[in-house]
Amino acid sequence: MTDNKLPSGHTRIDTLEMRGITKRFPGVIANNKVDFNVRSGEVHALLGENGAGKSTLMKVLYGMYGPEEGEIFLNGNQITIESPTDSINQGIGMIHQHFMLVETLTVAENVALGLPSSRGFLTDLDKVSERILELADIYGLQIDPDAYIWQLSVGQQQRVEIIKALYRGAALLILDEPTAVLTPQEVDEFFVIMRQMVADGHALIFISHKLHEIMDICDRVTVLRDGELVGTKIIKEITKSELANWMVGREVSMTRELEDVERGEARLVLDHVSCDSDRGTPALRDVSINVYAGEILGLAGISGNGQRELAEAVTGLRPVTKGRVLLEDEDVTHFRPGEVTERMLSYIPEERMKDGMIKDFSISENMVLREHHISPFAEKGFLMLKNIAEHTDSMIQKFRVKTPSRETKAGSLSGGNIQKVVLAREISRNPRVLLAAQPTRGLDVGATEYVHAQLLEQRKNGTAIMMVSEDLDEVMALSDRIAVICEGEIMGIVPRDEATPQKLGLMMAGESGEE
Amino acid sequence: MTEVFSATVIIGILTSGIRLATPYLYAAIGETFGQRSGVLNLGVDGQMLLGAFAAFYVAFTTENLWLGLLAAMIVGALMGLGMAYVTVNLHAEQGISGIGFYLFGLGMSELLFKMLLGTVETVKGFPITPVPLLSKIPVIGEIFFQQNILVYGAFLLVPIAWFILNKTTLGLKIRSVGENPEAADSLGVSVARVRYFTIILGGTLSGLAGASMSIALLNVFQQNMTSGLGFIAVALVYFGAWRAWGVLAGALLFSMVNSMQLWMQVLNIPIPSDIAVMLPYILTIIVLVATVSRVRAPSALTKPFDRGH
Amino acid sequence: GGAAAPEEVMEEKPMEEEAMDEMAEPFKVAIIMPSSITDLAFSQSMFDALLAVQEEMGGEKAMEIVYSEGMFVVDDAAAAIRDYASEGFNLVIAHGSQYGSSLQEIAPDFPETSFAWGTTLNTFDMDNIFAYEADAHEGGYVNGVIAASLSETGVIGVVGPIEAGDAALYVKGFVAGAEATNPDITVNVNWIGSFSDVALASEAANTHVAAGADVLTGTAQMVVGAVGVAEENGALWFGTQASQTSLAPDVVVANQVYDWSVALDEMLALIAEGTYGGEAYTITLENGGLLMDYNGGYELPEDVKAAADAAVAGIIDGSIVVPVE
Amino acid sequence: MRSRLNSLFDSLLPVLATFAALAVGAVMLIILRVNPAEAYGALWEGAFGSTNAMAETLVKATPLLLVGLGICIAFRASVINIGGEGQMIIGGILATQVGLTFTEAPGWLVIILAIFAGFIGGAIWGGIPGLLKAYFRVNEILSTVMMNAIAVQLMNFLLRGPMIDPAQAEKASKIPQTARLLDAFRLPRLAPTRLHVGFLIAIVLAIVVYILLWRTTLGYRIRAVGQNPHASRYGGIRVRRRIVTALLLSGALAGLAGAIQVYGVNYRMITDGSASGFTGSAGFNGIVAALFGQLHPIGTIPAAIFFGALLVGANKMQRVVQIPSALIIALNGLIVVFVVSSAIWRKRRQRRRVSVENDEENTLPPDLGANVPSPEEAQIS
Numbered sequence A: 001m002t003d004n005k006l007p008s009g010h011t012r013i014d015t016l017e018m019r020g021i022t023k024r025f026p027g028v029i030a031n032n033k034v035d036f037n038v039r040s041g042e043v044h045a046l047l048g049e050n051g052a053g054k055s056t057l058m059k060v061l062y063g064m065y066g067p068e069e070g071e072i073f074l075n076g077n078q079i080t081i082e083s084p085t086d087s088i089n090q091g092i093g094m095i096h097q098h099f100m101l102v103e104t105l106t107v108a109e110n111v112a113l114g115l116p117s118s119r120g121f122l123t124d125l126d127k128v129s130e131r132i133l134e135l136a137d138i139y140g141l142q143i144d145p146d147a148y149i150w151q152l153s154v155g156q157q158q159r160v161e162i163i164k165a166l167y168r169g170a171a172l173l174i175l176d177e178p179t180a181v182l183t184p185q186e187v188d189e190f191f192v193i194m195r196q197m198v199a200d201g202h203a204l205i206f207i208s209h210k211l212h213e214i215m216d217i218c219d220r221v222t223v224l225r226d227g228e229l230v231g232t233k234i235i236k237e238i239t240k241s242e243l244a245n246w247m248v249g250r251e252v253s254m255t256r257e258l259e260d261v262e263r264g265e266a267r268l269v270l271d272h273v274s275c276d277s278d279r280g281t282p283a284l285r286d287v288s289i290n291v292y293a294g295e296i297l298g299l300a301g302i303s304g305n306g307q308r309e310l311a312e313a314v315t316g317l318r319p320v321t322k323g324r325v326l327l328e329d330e331d332v333t334h335f336r337p338g339e340v341t342e343r344m345l346s347y348i349p350e351e352r353m354k355d356g357m358i359k360d361f362s363i364s365e366n367m368v369l370r371e372h373h374i375s376p377f378a379e380k381g382f383l384m385l386k387n388i389a390e391h392t393d394s395m396i397q398k399f400r401v402k403t404p405s406r407e408t409k410a411g412s413l414s415g416g417n418i419q420k421v422v423l424a425r426e427i428s429r430n431p432r433v434l435l436a437a438q439p440t441r442g443l444d445v446g447a448t449e450y451v452h453a454q455l456l457e458q459r460k461n462g463t464a465i466m467m468v469s470e471d472l473d474e475v476m477a478l479s480d481r482i483a484v485i486c487e488g489e490i491m492g493i494v495p496r497d498e499a500t501p502q503k504l505g506l507m508m509a510g511e512s513g514e515e
Numbered sequence B: 001m002t003e004v005f006s007a008t009v010i011i012g013i014l015t016s017g018i019r020l021a022t023p024y025l026y027a028a029i030g031e032t033f034g035q036r037s038g039v040l041n042l043g044v045d046g047q048m049l050l051g052a053f054a055a056f057y058v059a060f061t062t063e064n065l066w067l068g069l070l071a072a073m074i075v076g077a078l079m080g081l082g083m084a085y086v087t088v089n090l091h092a093e094q095g096i097s098g099i100g101f102y103l104f105g106l107g108m109s110e111l112l113f114k115m116l117l118g119t120v121e122t123v124k125g126f127p128i129t130p131v132p133l134l135s136k137i138p139v140i141g142e143i144f145f146q147q148n149i150l151v152y153g154a155f156l157l158v159p160i161a162w163f164i165l166n167k168t169t170l171g172l173k174i175r176s177v178g179e180n181p182e183a184a185d186s187l188g189v190s191v192a193r194v195r196y197f198t199i200i201l202g203g204t205l206s207g208l209a210g211a212s213m214s215i216a217l218l219n220v221f222q223q224n225m226t227s228g229l230g231f232i233a234v235a236l237v238y239f240g241a242w243r244a245w246g247v248l249a250g251a252l253l254f255s256m257v258n259s260m261q262l263w264m265q266v267l268n269i270p271i272p273s274d275i276a277v278m279l280p281y282i283l284t285i286i287v288l289v290a291t292v293s294r295v296r297a298p299s300a301l302t303k304p305f306d307r308g309h
Numbered sequence C: 001g002g003a004a005a006p007e008e009v010m011e012e013k014p015m016e017e018e019a020m021d022e023m024a025e026p027f028k029v030a031i032i033m034p035s036s037i038t039d040l041a042f043s044q045s046m047f048d049a050l051l052a053v054q055e056e057m058g059g060e061k062a063m064e065i066v067y068s069e070g071m072f073v074v075d076d077a078a079a080a081i082r083d084y085a086s087e088g089f090n091l092v093i094a095h096g097s098q099y100g101s102s103l104q105e106i107a108p109d110f111p112e113t114s115f116a117w118g119t120t121l122n123t124f125d126m127d128n129i130f131a132y133e134a135d136a137h138e139g140g141y142v143n144g145v146i147a148a149s150l151s152e153t154g155v156i157g158v159v160g161p162i163e164a165g166d167a168a169l170y171v172k173g174f175v176a177g178a179e180a181t182n183p184d185i186t187v188n189v190n191w192i193g194s195f196s197d198v199a200l201a202s203e204a205a206n207t208h209v210a211a212g213a214d215v216l217t218g219t220a221q222m223v224v225g226a227v228g229v230a231e232e233n234g235a236l237w238f239g240t241q242a243s244q245t246s247l248a249p250d251v252v253v254a255n256q257v258y259d260w261s262v263a264l265d266e267m268l269a270l271i272a273e274g275t276y277g278g279e280a281y282t283i284t285l286e287n288g289g290l291l292m293d294y295n296g297g298y299e300l301p302e303d304v305k306a307a308a309d310a311a312v313a314g315i316i317d318g319s320i321v322v323p324v325e
Numbered sequence D: 001m002r003s004r005l006n007s008l009f010d011s012l013l014p015v016l017a018t019f020a021a022l023a024v025g026a027v028m029l030i031i032l033r034v035n036p037a038e039a040y041g042a043l044w045e046g047a048f049g050s051t052n053a054m055a056e057t058l059v060k061a062t063p064l065l066l067v068g069l070g071i072c073i074a075f076r077a078s079v080i081n082i083g084g085e086g087q088m089i090i091g092g093i094l095a096t097q098v099g100l101t102f103t104e105a106p107g108w109l110v111i112i113l114a115i116f117a118g119f120i121g122g123a124i125w126g127g128i129p130g131l132l133k134a135y136f137r138v139n140e141i142l143s144t145v146m147m148n149a150i151a152v153q154l155m156n157f158l159l160r161g162p163m164i165d166p167a168q169a170e171k172a173s174k175i176p177q178t179a180r181l182l183d184a185f186r187l188p189r190l191a192p193t194r195l196h197v198g199f200l201i202a203i204v205l206a207i208v209v210y211i212l213l214w215r216t217t218l219g220y221r222i223r224a225v226g227q228n229p230h231a232s233r234y235g236g237i238r239v240r241r242r243i244v245t246a247l248l249l250s251g252a253l254a255g256l257a258g259a260i261q262v263y264g265v266n267y268r269m270i271t272d273g274s275a276s277g278f279t280g281s282a283g284f285n286g287i288v289a290a291l292f293g294q295l296h297p298i299g300t301i302p303a304a305i306f307f308g309a310l311l312v313g314a315n316k317m318q319r320v321v322q323i324p325s326a327l328i329i330a331l332n333g334l335i336v337v338f339v340v341s342s343a344i345w346r347k348r349r350q351r352r353r354v355s356v357e358n359d360e361e362n363t364l365p366p367d368l369g370a371n372v373p374s375p376e377e378a379q380i381s
């Protein structure tokens, strides 16, 4: 019976079927009698808007949530999955949308966690590290096994998650938005891995909001809407726009024309700025950039090359070691974050769960994080709850945040809806300067479209926007100029019409773009 | 006179510092395990008291010190089991349930003492067991290697704890459960099982801490004989930044300064006794200020883990 | 002559005794103590005395005793005092100097109830408050005399809780006695800042031993561990408040034992006469409230015993005045 | 109607848990040959049986409530303040010194000054760990535990020396206590019981703390810092200052409790060498009260009264049935454990209830917003 074994030695999962899964949360039915199935040798896409219930369904499968109703069949036999241990034993693995990494441990320790060790009671981290390097080599995922997670950028952390899954070699692998934080090149490499796995007989479930990825890699697609199953289709039998239409219920336009906008004065000036990373090593080296009113400056680069530090240096969150930051000609280099905020600089941080919002605060409380102390949200030190509530309601409506109420804890929203709350807060204040890090990461197509529209709206209003993104399509679609950053240095700034993916890609890899 | 003193004093301070540190070490290392897995146990003092009584009573009635030791460990483990059930299964607020267990141990140990013994008694505790050879080394031997067996045990516990936490798969699980239980859980690590283990281990060690007092160092039992020692032990875990060696440093510092202040009074150094008694507390804080630690607490400390909502 | 008082009273007041018998109403005493009735120290000394008095009066039928122990919270003690008083107890003893303020507050509301408190001599000029005190320095002095005579190293160690009240008094007496006997003696005193820290108390004793002490003493309930240290190191021990001989029969030489029944007897006599307070009592060596309790198991040299007896006699006849300032 | 019943059950849950703990206690009582009915009768009698009993309960609850309010503030900022004992002591000492210094001043003025002094004293003793935490990363559990011990010794030192009652200074047995405050300086009483206005002050402060935490920008910041310091800093909140503020306020409320104990109950400071003689362990029990009250200032009011009743009633029980005080302590421990464990049922019920309500909602027409097309704005749908 060797032919139902995978190369890794796992038993193949020929079919896995979820029937009638219902999962409720306070105020929400995240999954309502959902049927879903996946088989060996296919990539099955799970598609749906933010908050449709994709992650929930997968967490039920992985044993992290106990469903109220429903059954799971493996190779035709009913099984019970009550904890991740159960699902792991059944050969199921999962890469989570919100990383499941222990920050204070090293990469190798994270990978080794929960696995039997070759040295019994003792850890065998050397062996694990070796194997990680092997895997990294095979799949082109560069990673230092001895690095601590907290030292890694989001993209690198995503790689660790992938390695973790590969290392364990599950027969069925759930991939919850693994590509959201990967560069296009990394996505390509990742797809190579996925194809290999499928060919070997693995079953893969792939969640992504990027339709072209789904068209590219998947065999079948299941669409969820508001927790309900819409249907399952074979990818070959459907086009991308049909898919978008099917999912959102209307046409979505993905390409945009930039309206001509008069470029204004330099609102944000970085003048030979340097700063250090959390580790104390130099993160930004002598960076000089101007961002002008009415333009979108795209900052392209592979995650972890100083983008985060740059934004934090500007916003007062990180001490600047050299150089100056000017905001509308005022030297704000050593201002506190609050003082920078007061000068109407908005910042959409990359790690929104950690930096951008307070999970246990309600949506309304999060909505006024920056302006809780000023009119109309506060008078003489007292919060104006009514004004806050009204503002929040209008934001929820405008940004279509899917939530039971404005008093819902922000942390219980779906990944995409959390983003919307942060975006709504930052954009709605009509900032003079807007720093947006990965503004559409994790958003569904409809939401992405809306955010893009909002950014362009701000641009039209004369806001100076710096958009940090790894998504070259997005950068090229929206930016007037594109700066490329690599290892804390600006490799060059390219005007929109001169930018090509090839050119940008080379610069991102460290080649100077001097003309 | 003073010449005689200087050598005597230093040896004296170190020897009694080591003795004083013993119960702190047991309790604080136990607490370190718990906190590393995300559980704050403020009931240490109560566990110590019940352990101290169990050890004393069993040793007193059976005249077998080892049985006493065993009794202390069992009682401590049972207290730990209770704490684990309440915090892991019932998701009770950790700090407050710890205080509850503290009160329970404080009261129960005294009640049992009253019912079973009635008055202060003494036992012949663990004798001083010089370590062969090592105890012959001048000065050092006298300080470190002429102690009773539970003192050695406490100091041995430090490298063992370090080893378990940093070099074993169990330690890896403990650390990850305390830092990110969701992540550990998602990899099939049973958060509940790990926490049960560390809390029960912590209780067992607290029981030993009590036994080290009642049948090794002091050889008596009296109500509330720990007088809040368990709370200091919890504080020392913070001093040691959740590291076994750090806890050792804290316990030694605190105990040494304490024995130093006893000597200061004996040497007639003219400061009011109350101020002298304050010294270990003040110095512990000052040292922490001076050695600014960047280590933060385990992220999941005090947070119950509840999968599935 | 205090011990004879109650009998006299009984004889003089046959009517009352009869009345009491008829109603079969026992004399009701309540006591509030900071520590526990088994602390081998301050609280136990009073509770034992009450039991002795009860025995003397004819057991539980004649005298009912109730107690509240562990009343270290002043505020709780106040509630207990008031409660006992309102329940018709004849005598409410607040056994701790920290209870004075509360008593001063409560006593006026219960003129028919007798209150007693110590250790102090302050009755607040109220006629239903008794006060009592122990001249702890007297026995301390005697202990000091013996200690200094027996010390071979010339170093003595003292372990105390906080330097105040009864403990301070005892230690002053002890030091005076030791120094009067041997002017060259060194008496090292350690105040550990706590009444409950057994570990620190015993480490203080260790420190004394390391500093050369071959004789130790200490006061309050946390010294039980220190006695063990003395025993382990073959140092001699002197107890106070209650007998600690049972803790280390080999090394305990003598204890100053408080026998409050002396004061209690007098109070009861006055109460029987209808005087509910206003008097202050001091237990002393002279009135038999302080007893030197020698450990029969320890062979005290004749001359030392003689010196001790001389000290007792001197204190009683006033030829020795123990300096306490 | 059903929801009314539900919330009634929720608020009764701690009471039920207490009964469960008392049932366990009954077994212990029977072992001690005590009739549980009689014992618990006495407990009830002692806590609520008469006007006086109720007054005693409220007197006991007052410092618990004040400390508990401080705990609400600190814990909301994720600061674990175990320093209530020390903060009460320092507050008490400073307040006492005011009364001993201004003997000529009118009573009301001295009381106001003393309350202020207590506030300041506690603020200092809480502020130090706050500064240490914010600027030197010294963990507050460690520093507050240490500060408690330091406060006790400081109190012993002051009451033995500089602040000792002049009458005691002359005596051989120097009782470590201050002189008694003048009668004019006592907090006015409510009704002819020991209940003093300190209780009303505490109730008013509970409302103030509620407003502070949920209606002011300062409270918003304190809570934000407690939930997520990163995001708070990003939002422009000065994290370290707010940590100091939280501990400072927390300490100040405990210090106030100390002042009120002196001016409302003891009328002087006196030490038996430990903290609890003066504080009655309110510095610790206040934490329990606050957590019973779910760290909500208003919830802390009944929680403090409940706990106060327990302490007062238990003392009465000890008197009436003559059991060792140790049993009372153990029983209190059991009650704490049982009550805190019972919270899970409330949580579970709440969760179940919400999903049930959600079902009901779903029979209503679906959310309007979802169906309304909005062609103008390219809205997210």
Ligand SMILES: Nc1ncnc2c1ncn2[C@@H]1O[C@H](COP(=O)(O)OP(=O)(O)OP(=O)(O)O)[C@@H](O)[C@H]1O
Pocket: A025, A026, A028, A029, A030, A048, A049, A050, A051, A052, A053, A054, A055, A056, A057, A097, A402, A403, A412, A413, A414, A415, A416, A417, A442, B309
């Ligand atoms: N732990 C939770 N507690 C409460 N509600 C939750 C929880 N997790 C998810 N939800 C709710 O369940 C619904 C589905 O969420 P889910 O995370 O499954 O969405 P999703 O399809 O993965 O969305 P996204 O694309 O944004 O990740 C959302 O409305 C969300 O608010």
Ligand SMILES: Nc1ncnc2c1ncn2[C@@H]1O[C@H](COP(=O)(O)OP(=O)(O)OP(=O)(O)O)[C@@H](O)[C@H]1O
Pocket: A316, A317, A318, A319, A336, D229, D233, D237, D238, D239, D240, D241, D242
């Ligand atoms: N969590 C943190 N991580 C790294 N640096 C920090 C952190 N908190 C504070 N800092 C540093 O301290 C500085 C002051 O921080 P913050 O504004 O939070 O404190 P503050 O309340 O203003 O205190 P103060 O003004 O008294 O220094 C910041 O600019 C930053 O450099």
Ligand SMILES: [Mg+2]
Pocket: A054, A055, A056, A097, A176, A414, A415
């Ligand atoms: Mg999701």
Ligand SMILES: [Mg+2]
Pocket: A336, D238
């Ligand atoms: Mg600042």
